[in-house]
Amino acid sequence: MTKVMYPGSFDPITKGHLDIINRASVLFDEVIVAVMINSSKKCTFDEATRMEMIRLSTAHLKNVTVTSDHGLTINLVKKLGVSLVIRGIRAVIDYEYELQQATANMMLDDSIETLFFVAKPEYSFLSSSVAKEIATHHGDISKFIPDEIQAIIWKKFE
Numbered sequence: 163m164t165k166v167m168y169p170g171s172f173d174p175i176t177k178g179h180l181d182i183i184n185r186a187s188v189l190f191d192e193v194i195v196a197v198m199i200n201s202s203k204k205c206t207f208d209e210a211t212r213m214e215m216i217r218l219s220t221a222h223l224k225n226v227t228v229t230s231d232h233g234l235t236i237n238l239v240k241k242l243g244v245s246l247v248i249r250g251i252r253a254v255i256d257y258e259y260e261l262q263q264a265t266a267n268m269m270l271d272d273s274i275e276t277l278f279f280v281a282k283p284e285y286s287f288l289s290s291s292v293a294k295e296i297a298t299h300h301g302d303i304s305k306f307i308p309d310e311i312q313a314i315i316w317k318k319f320e
């Protein structure tokens with residue numbers, strides 16, 4: 163049974179993240195989406211809300227669960243007994259950062275593999291920050307934010 167972990171900030175989850183989760187849920191037996199809390203990163207949504215937004219957006223996927231952690235990704239990977247970390251790559255700009263993270267994890271524990279999903283073209287420009295910027299100016303977020311959580315986003319940015 164292949165269990166994978168998808169770590170990230172998910173502040174908030176976007177349709178780009180959801181596309182990766184959908185694709186991974188077809189390929190693997192279990193997908194654990196992990197909200198990683200980084201104290202140096204100021205987030206718009208608190209941990210519980212970010213987890214709830216992922217749960218609501220992935221309710222249709224029976225092999226997807228949500229967790230959160232404050233520590234290093236590799237410690238959570240070990241705790242959960244996961245064999246693979248999945249991440250997404252939108253453009254060259256993501257590559258350097260993702261390579262650095264994956265290599266650091268590999269140096270800390272070389273049994274951990276990171277697998278990258280290439281973003282769908284329609285989401286390749288999309289980030290949580292872009293979605294929040296559009297919401298701040300009351301633009302149409304329906305193409306970017308999962309339907310199930312749009313009300314939560316509007317409540318925050320009304």
Ligand code: ADP
Pocket residue numbers: 169170171172173176177178179182248249250251252256260280281282285286287288289290
């Ligand atoms: P982090 O702060 O850990 O980068 P994010 O929530 O921004 O967390 O992103 C988590 C992962 O999802 C990263 O690997 C990022 O490249 C990927 N990702 C973010 N947005 C998209 C998207 N639109 N399409 C595909 N992958 C994405």
